[in-house]
Amino acid sequence: xxxxxxxxxxxxxxxxxxxxxxxFAGFETESANCYKNADGSxxxxxxxxxxxxxVGASTQASFTRVSNxxxxxxxxxxxxxxxxxxxxxxxxxxxxxxxxAMNHGGFFSIYWSAAGECYSLFLINGSQYSHx
Amino acid sequence: xxxxxxxxxxxxLTTAVGCAVGCWLAVSQAQQSQAQRMEQLTDEVGSLRRAxxxxxxxxGASPVGTAxxxxxxxxxxxxxxxxxxxxxxxxxxxxxxxxxxxxxxxxAPVPTAPEPSSExxxxxxxxxxxxxxxxSSGRMTAEDVLEIRRELVHLRGRPEADALRKQxxxxxxxxxxxxxxxxxxxx
Numbered sequence: 001x002x003x004x005x006x007x008x009x010x011x012x013x014x015x016x017x018x019x020x021x022x023x024f025a026g027f028e029t030e031s032a033n034c035y036k037n038a039d040g041s042x043x044x045x046x047x048x049x050x051x052x053x054x055v056g057a058s059t060q061a062s063f064t065r066v067s068n069x070x071x072x073x074x075x076x077x078x079x080x081x082x083x084x085x086x087x088x089x090x091x092x093x094x095x096x097x098x099x100x101a102m103n104h105g106g107f108f109s110i111y112w113s114a115a116g117e118c119y120s121l122f123l124i125n126g127s128q129y130s131h132x
Numbered sequence: 133x134x135x136x137x138x139x140x141x142x143x144x145l146t147t148a149v150g151c152a153v154g155c156w157l158a159v160s161q162a163q164q165s166q167a168q169r170m171e172q173l174t175d176e177v178g179s180l181r182r183a184x185x186x187x188x189x190x191x192g193a194s195p196v197g198t199a200x201x202x203x204x205x206x207x208x209x210x211x212x213x214x215x216x217x218x219x220x221x222x223x224x225x226x227x228x229x230x231x232x233x234x235x236x237x238x239x240a241p242v243p244t245a246p247e248p249s250s251e252x253x254x255x256x257x258x259x260x261x262x263x264x265x266x267x268s269s270g271r272m273t274a275e276d277v278l279e280i281r282r283e284l285v286h287l288r289g290r291p292e293a294d295a296l297r298k299q300x301x302x303x304x305x306x307x308x309x310x311x312x313x314x315x316x317x318x319x
Binding site: 039 | 293300
């Protein structure tokens with residue numbers, strides 16, 4: 001009787017293991033980077049998830065559209081005890097992509113000029129960047 | 133009998149062997165050209181990376197932040213490759229006069245806005261004073277943002293509002309103006 005129970009339990013364990021779905025982990029990447037030059041021009045790139053999960057407590061990035069003005073990008077990056085802020089308002093070409101950027105979970109790269117104008121917006125969507 | 137069989141099979145056999153040789157030649161040619169193309173692409177990526185590194189050294193850019201690769205695999209595009217691609221695309225678009233428009237490039241003519249009303253002129257003056265005050269103080273609180281935003285509401289879509297907002301943007305980018313903690317966007 002005891003053997004029967006042991007064999008039954010073993011069979012149950014094996015059956016459970018076989019029935020369990022296999023877990024797969026695909027390629028993932030996260031990044032959050034910004035820099036600015038002496039004249040104020042610069043670039044931010046990475047993913048919104050990367051900014052959210054960045055080690056800096058005040059790090060953030062956002063694409064904003066308002067009804068009464070040009071859309072704008074803003075970011076803050078905390079490195080150590082220092083938080084640096086980055087902003088630009090969209091020009092005509094980048095404003096046309098703003099709706100996509102606001103719904104974008106993938107990699108982005110945005111450049112701005114010394115005049116604070118976002119002049120290039122590069123978007124890549126991919127499974128490695130976000131939890132969809 | 134044997135001769136007749138050979139005569140019947142020989143043309144088919146010759147054709148089959150010819151086809152096989154032709155296919156082999158075509159496939160090997162395609163593989164060779166593909167390998168050459170891969171070499172070219174590898175060289176191009178390498179030169180792009182070198183160019184990016186040298187340009188970042190030359191401009192004296194001060195990078196902030198870190199890239200975190202959670203599961204790096206050599207066969208995938210690295211962040212550096214993506215940066216190089218983004219830079220390359222931006223440069224090519226700029227050179228070709230494509231959708232990337234730099235400040236030095238001629239833009240499409242913007243329709244001139246009608247003259248502002250007296251109420252709008254007053255709003256411009258008030259918002260302008262607030263922006264000057266905020267920039268000169270070097271700090272921008274959430275209350276400042278709301279106060280300026282209240283004035284800019286009267287200037288919906290007007291170039292004066294964009295110009296005032298640009299003043300704040302440039303001041304922030306040049307580290308002359310620091311938003312308060314919990315910065316929640318521009319006015």
